[in-house]
Amino acid sequence: MRDMVEGIVLALLSLIAIWGAWQVPAASPGDTWAGIVPFAASVALLVLSGLVLLSGLRATQTGPDIAQERDTGTLDILILFAVALIYQQSFRWFGYVLPTAIVAPVVLYIFGVRNWIGLAVSMIACPLIFHIIFFELLGVFPPYGEVFDLLDWFRG
Amino acid sequence: MEIFPALLSVITDPTLLFAIVLAAAVGMIVGATPGLTASAAIAMLLPITFYMSPLFALAFLYVIGKSGRYGGSVAAILFNTPGTAASAATQIDGYPLARAGKAGKAMKVATISSVIGDFMGDVMLVIGVGFIAAIALKLGPPETFAIYFAAFVVIGSVIGKSVTKGLISALLGILVAMVGLDPISSEERYTFGSFELSNGIGLVPLMIGVFVLGEVFAQLEERKMAKGEVRENESDPAGHSLTYEEYKPCIPHAVRGGFIGAGIGVLPGLGSAIAAFISYGEGKRRAKNAEQWGKGALEGVAAPEAANNAVSGPSMAPLLTLGIPGSTIGAILLGVFLIHGIQVGPTLFFTDKELVYQLFACGMLGILAYGIIGYFGATQVARLILKVPVNVLYPLIFMTAFVAAYSARGSMFDVTVMTFAGFVGWLMRKFDFNVAAFVISFVLAKGAEETFRQALLMSDGGALIFIERPIAAGFLLLGLVAIGLRIRSIMKERRIAEGGLGDA
Numbered sequence: 001m002r003d004m005v006e007g008i009v010l011a012l013l014s015l016i017a018i019w020g021a022w023q024v025p026a027a028s029p030g031d032t033w034a035g036i037v038p039f040a041a042s043v044a045l046l047v048l049s050g051l052v053l054l055s056g057l058r059a060t061q062t063g064p065d066i067a068q069e070r071d072t073g074t075l076d077i078l079i080l081f082a083v084a085l086i087y088q089q090s091f092r093w094f095g096y097v098l099p100t101a102i103v104a105p106v107v108l109y110i111f112g113v114r115n116w117i118g119l120a121v122s123m124i125a126c127p128l129i130f131h132i133i134f135f136e137l138l139g140v141f142p143p144y145g146e147v148f149d150l151l152d153w154f155r156g
Numbered sequence: 157m158e159i160f161p162a163l164l165s166v167i168t169d170p171t172l173l174f175a176i177v178l179a180a181a182v183g184m185i186v187g188a189t190p191g192l193t194a195s196a197a198i199a200m201l202l203p204i205t206f207y208m209s210p211l212f213a214l215a216f217l218y219v220i221g222k223s224g225r226y227g228g229s230v231a232a233i234l235f236n237t238p239g240t241a242a243s244a245a246t247q248i249d250g251y252p253l254a255r256a257g258k259a260g261k262a263m264k265v266a267t268i269s270s271v272i273g274d275f276m277g278d279v280m281l282v283i284g285v286g287f288i289a290a291i292a293l294k295l296g297p298p299e300t301f302a303i304y305f306a307a308f309v310v311i312g313s314v315i316g317k318s319v320t321k322g323l324i325s326a327l328l329g330i331l332v333a334m335v336g337l338d339p340i341s342s343e344e345r346y347t348f349g350s351f352e353l354s355n356g357i358g359l360v361p362l363m364i365g366v367f368v369l370g371e372v373f374a375q376l377e378e379r380k381m382a383k384g385e386v387r388e389n390e391s392d393p394a395g396h397s398l399t400y401e402e403y404k405p406c407i408p409h410a411v412r413g414g415f416i417g418a419g420i421g422v423l424p425g426l427g428s429a430i431a432a433f434i435s436y437g438e439g440k441r442r443a444k445n446a447e448q449w450g451k452g453a454l455e456g457v458a459a460p461e462a463a464n465n466a467v468s469g470p471s472m473a474p475l476l477t478l479g480i481p482g483s484t485i486g487a488i489l490l491g492v493f494l495i496h497g498i499q500v501g502p503t504l505f506f507t508d509k510e511l512v513y514q515l516f517a518c519g520m521l522g523i524l525a526y527g528i529i530g531y532f533g534a535t536q537v538a539r540l541i542l543k544v545p546v547n548v549l550y551p552l553i554f555m556t557a558f559v560a561a562y563s564a565r566g567s568m569f570d571v572t573v574m575t576f577a578g579f580v581g582w583l584m585r586k587f588d589f590n591v592a593a594f595v596i597s598f599v600l601a602k603g604a605e606e607t608f609r610q611a612l613l614m615s616d617g618g619a620l621i622f623i624e625r626p627i628a629a630g631f632l633l634l635g636l637v638a639i640g641l642r643i644r645s646i647m648k649e650r651r652i653a654e655g656g657l658g659d660a
Contacts, residue, residue, distance in 0.1 A: 006587060010324060017331050020346045027341065032609040032617070034338035037601075038331060038345055045327045051320050073380030077373050080554075081579050084369070088558060088571045096562075100555060107551040111376065118548075126552075130559050138207055140563045 001060065007053030014049055017042030080110055095145030095152070100127040159282050159520075162513035166215075166521060175212055176518055179219035180525035184534075186220070187227020189541050189549075194224025195484045196371050199363040200556060202488060202495075203564040210496040214515050217492060219522030221485040222274060222468045225428055226526050227537075229266040229461055234259055234538050242428030242464035245436040249449060249456030256452055260535055264398040265454045266461045267530035269410040273462030274523045276414035277421060277469035282516050284422075284470075285505075289477040292502035297610035298621050300478070302631035304604035307480050309635035310423065312593045313642045325590040329597030330604075332357055339602065340609060352569040359491045361561045361570040362598060365577025366584075366591055367484070368557045372550050373582035379546070406458035409439045413459045417466025421482065422473050428464035428483075435463030469519060476512060477502055479603055484592050487599045 021042055024035030033039075083106055090099035104126035105119035113119060131151075135142045142151060166172055186197040198217045205213030228243030233250035246266060253262035295303070312326035313319045335346040336356025347353040413435035420431040439459030440449045449456045471482040472489075479500040481487040493500045498508055505512065529537075561574035584591050615621035622628045 002587075013328075017346075020348075024338075024343050024345055030613075031341060032612050034341045034343040034345060036612075037605045037608065038334040041327050041330045041334070045324060045331070048320055048324050048327065052324070055320075073377045076376055076380060077582060080373060080376055081575075084554075084558075084575045084578065088568070088575045091558070091562070091571060092568050096559065104551065104555060107554050108548065111547040111551050112379070113547050113551075122551075126555060130555065134559050134563050138204065138563065141566055143562060143566075143568060 001056070003052055003056030003059055005056075007049050007051075007056050010049030010052060011046060014042050014046035017045060076110060080107070083107065083110070091143045091145075093145055093147040095149035096130070096143055097127045097150040097154075098145070098148070100130060101150075158509065158513040159516060162510065162517040163520070166514055166517045172212060172215060172518065173521070175216050176219050176521050177525045177529075179216045180223045180522050180529055183220035183223025184227035184230070184526055184529060184537055185541065187224035188230035188534075188537055189227075189544065192549075193367070193371065194221050194227075195488065196367045196553075197224065198485060198488045199360075199367040200553070200560050202360050202363065202491060203560045205492055206495060206564065210492070210498060211511055211514050211518070213492050213496065214489060214511075215518035215522075217485075217489060218472075218515060218519055219525070221489075222465070222519060222522050223526040225465050225468055226267070226270040226274070226461075226530060228464075229270065229457075230263060230530075230534050230538055231541075233262045233266065233457070242432050242467075243460075244429060245432040245460035245464070246457055248436065248460075249451075249453050252450075252452035253454070253457070258452070261398050261402070261454065262457050263534040264531060265403060265406055265457045267527055267534065268398075268403060269406065269413065269458040269461040270465040270530070271523055271527040272407075272410045273414040273417050273464070273466035274468055275520065276411070276462075277418045277466035278516060278520050278523065279469075280418045281469035281473055282513075285473050285476060285512075288473050289502045289505045292477045295627065296625075297607040297614060298625050298628040299631065301604060301607040301611050302622060302628035302635075303478060303480065304600055304607060306631045306635040306638070307474075307600060308597055308604070310638045311596050312590070313639045317588060317646075319639060319642050319646065321588055322590045322593050325584065325593040326597040328589075329594040329599075330601040332362070332594075333598045333601035334605075339606070357573055357598075358565065358567075358570050359494070359599065360564040361574035362577045363488055363491065363595060364557050364561045365574040365579075366581035366595055368553060368560075369574060369578025370581025370585065370591070372554045372557070373578060374585050375546075375550050377582075377586075402454060403458075405444075406455050409435075409443075409455045409459040410462040412438065412442075413462030414466040417463035418470045420463075421467035421470030423482065428467045431467050432460035432464040436460045469516075476500060476504055481596055481599055484595055487596050490599055 017038065021035040021039035024033070024038070027033040083103060087099055087103045101123045104122040108119055108122055131142075134140045145152075166176075182197065183194055186192050187194055198220055201217065201220070205217065208216070225242055229246045229250065232243040232247035233254050236247060236251040236254075250262045250266065253259065308326050308330075309323070312323040331346075333356075335353055337343070337347075337354055338345055344354055413431075416435045416438065417428070417431040420434070436456065436459050439455060440446050443449060443453070443455055445453060445455070467483075471486055474480040474482050475486045475490060479490065481490050490500060498504070498511070557574060557578070558571055561571045562568065564570060581591055583589075584594060611621055612619070622632060
């Protein structure tokens with residue numbers, strides 16, 4: 001069953017890739033088509049996804065999977081991924097100080113830290129350490145928060 | 157001979173020496189920490205190298221890679237968890253030795269053997285690299301493309317359990333590399349009207365995502381699955397010292413392992429883990445005490461450790477002479493070269509010869525540094541690692557990944573790319589796809605495309621040029637033979653497994 005799902009997803013991806021390569025305009029005379037490598041790679045991907053699909057079909061015909069899929073913390077990964085998406089987007093809106101101060105205890109909590117003092121300390125320590133290392137010592141220009149930036153507020 | 161002035165210039169630079177020692181210590185700690193890999197550490201540190209000189213940046217990351225390979229043995233021996241895939245063979249005899257109270261002895265054997273193997277690999281690199289570069293200079297676009305093709309196929313089919321999934325991973329890497337403007341005609345590909353995508357997907361955010369954030373996701377999952385207690389090892393004061401008489405039987409295994417590792421290292425994609433297992437198997441076959449192997453033989457630690465470290469130097473040969481990285485660490489180092497505007501390939505030995513040999517010199521001094529740190533401090537490093545709370549370490553790595561991805565180019569789009577790459581990296585690991593093949597193919601794709609299209613222009617669009625030229629045809633054939641052999645070996649393994657089940 002797993003092979004079949006993988007095969008279908010890959011086949012869809014390869015079809016999108018073939019369509020994308022087909023959108024590349026034709027080459028001018030004496031030149032090579034810019035879509036030739038993407039097109040060849042996506043066709044090869046379609047063929048291989050067909051093989052994965054076939055092996056999935058064969059496995060279903062020979063009998064159901066003996067091993068049952070266990071819950072291996074996928075929900076936690078999805079939560080962490082959602083946090084990651086919100087975190088990167090909030091950089092654009094609020095700079096890095098405020099989002100890091102909020103995300104630090106959340107991620108520590110997801111990883112099992114239950115010490116409330118530790119979580120509170122992380123709210124200040126994490127943005128401070130990153131600020132010193134990346135934005136002061138390395139001289140990287142910090143991302144500017146379009147809606148509200150705590151760093152601007154600190155700096156007056 | 158160029159290596160001697162290079163060594164002298166590195167030794168007389170205290171800042172560089174300090175960086176080498178620091179990198180040796182960092183690499184060892186990272187390699188010895190189960191779940192942390194040298195690739196992840198290097199990917200995370202990559203943006204910092206923007207602010208360093210090319211030699212400083214390359215030496216720092218190169219030595220972390222070397223020392224990280226060695227550090228994996230500490231975790232394999234002490235915790236029965238290989239810090240790197242390459243140390244899995246060391247675990248077979250290393251952990252029984254630790255259980256018998258000989259952890260210190262095993263770690264000293266691992267250190268000496270790693271130093272022997274790594275040094276042998278580096279010497280062979282220094283001797284052979286100029287020769288390979290001279291040959292590479294004579295290759296035209298069809299031959300170079302054929303080498304790229306062989307590298308794609310070998311990397312895709314040899315690493316990992318499934319040939320199909322390995323090749324799929326390589327193709328996905330190629331397709332992601334195609335996003336953006338075509339470098340020859342400036343036509344847009346896979347940009348879907350997005351201005352940000354027209355610049356392409358950056359190497360740094362992709363690597364940080366796949367290796368660092370993806371690893372954090374994988375570690376979270378592993379922590380949810382982890383069950384059971386770790387038994388304490390026995391402690392025997394006599395088990396920490398190592399005499400010459402005890403190491404003497406290990407010397408032939410270490411030297412053989414060095415040759416095996418160096419030979420495998422030159423071939424892109426095969427990597428340390430394969431070298432370690434071949435060396436272990438070959439050592440056991442030739443050993444006088446073969447019955448002791450697997451139960452705690454010091455020779456069983458020496459053979460794989462020498463081989464897995466000997467891969468490090470020679471794996472730089474295809475990277476520097478052809479621009480083809482043989483490993484993930486090689487792919488990241490290629491990124492450092494590109495970041496600093498240094499073109500990798502045979503001409504590198506004309507344009508930046510001094511830099512190349514200084515890098516080799518740094519590698520050799522790095523071996524010495526991790527050898528000394530490991531011989532006298534491996535036990536202390538292990539104690540330090542046990543004190544690091546993993547549930548604090550990974551959240552910190554999680555947040556560092558975001559700031560590191562942003563720091564590379566000051567681009568928020570890179571942070572978004574890194575986030576998605578991290579999730580894709582985790583998905584690929586979960587569904588047994590090959591992350592290394594994906595990243596290496598991403599790095600190789602543009603060079604391969606360029607040589608492919610140049611070859612087509614040379615032949616007015618005819619594909620026969622790849623078959624008519626003997627070297628090109630040879631490499632294409634090599635790729636096909638590699639797939640064939642791999643499929644045969646997988647089918648053989650399956651037959652043995654089915655036979656074993658049938659007997660049960």
